[in-house]
Amino acid sequence: MSAVIFIPARYASSRYPGKPLVELTGATGEARSLIRRAWDAALSVEGVAAVYVLTDDDRIAEAARGFGAEVLMTSDQARNGTERCAEGLAQLDGTPEIVINLQGDAPLTPPWFVEALIAAMRDPSVEMATPVLRTDPETLANFVTDRHAGRVGGTTAVMRGDGTALYFSKEVLPYVGNLETPPEVWHHVGVYGYRPEALRRYAGWAEGPLERAEGLEQLRFLENGTPVTCVPVEARGRVFWELNNPVDVARIEAVLKKEGIA
Structure with missing residues (x-):
């Protein structure tokens, strides 16, 4: 199936203005911008026809064209x-069968996350899908630390038995009362797959109250009755984390160095 990857990036982030141009130092000591690292992650995905950066900001566009x-x-x-x-x-010019949204703040997205998403969308009944990752102790601790500090960090997903989403939240769901014996918590990975017709419908819907409250775009699908298929993926030893706040720079750089990512 034909698939394209879009990397949406905006400069005016409410939590971290200028985030796409923040530089992250990798294992070799080379600093690359966040948008460059997201682009590198997209290029490593197999079976994709094209990759595009989408932005309304000339600074981001210039930087992206530069690499x-x-x-x-x-x-x-x-x-x-x-x-x-x-x-x-x-x-x-043409319409792909699948559109992948690889958000520009998720440079640690492994290619197999996106490849699993594309594979799941070979089922014609799937209109929209997104990967979810079972949290490891380190990631869960980061979630809890951020919430206790009043920071909005990663997103969790709660699913039905058939794998479709019940809800997404920036709170830690389900409730984690004891980190020594936590319940199963699923980390939502910031990647989406859409059928073109579902994407066009989305653009015509008004922002709903849950989407507005959580600041999570995927909730608009749920609020309008479109199922969201959650695709479980395996970390394979890699720590996944998005760049949501300035404190995340050090977290991501630590993973880049640990994984030997230039």
């Missing part, structure tokens, strides 16, 4: 990455 990325300029009216992907889809 060889294809850039699609989108409007400043896009409220989230999914709306930006809908704008990007409208600019393509």
Whole structure:
């Protein structure tokens, strides 16, 4: 099936302005911008026809073109990455069968996460899907630390027995009362797969109250009755974390060095 990857990136992040251009130092001591590292992650995915950076900011566009990325300029009216992907889809000459949204703040996304997502979407009944990862003790501790400190960190997912999503939240769900014997907590991975028609429908829906409260774009699908298929993926020893707050720079750089990622 034909698939394209979009990397939406905006400069005016409310929690971390200028985040896509923040530099992260890898194992060799080389510093690369966050958007460059997201681009590198996208290029490592097999079976993808094209990769594009989507942005409304000239600074991000210039930086992306500087390392060889294809850039699609989108409007400043896009409220989230999914709306930006809908704008990007409208600019393509042809229509791919699958659109992948690899968010620009997730440079530690392993290629097998995205490849598993594409494989899941070979089922024609799946309109929208997203990977989920069972938390390891280190990640769960980071979740709890962030919430106790009043920081909004990663996102958790709660699922039905059939693997479709019940809810996503920036709270730690289910409740973790005792870290020594925690319940199973699933970390939502910031990657989405859409059928083009589902992406177009999304752009026509108003922002819902749950999406607005949580700041999670995928909740608009649930609020409008579109199932979200959660695709369990394996970490294979790699720590996954997004860059949500300045404190995450050190966390991500530590993983880059541990994994030998330049």
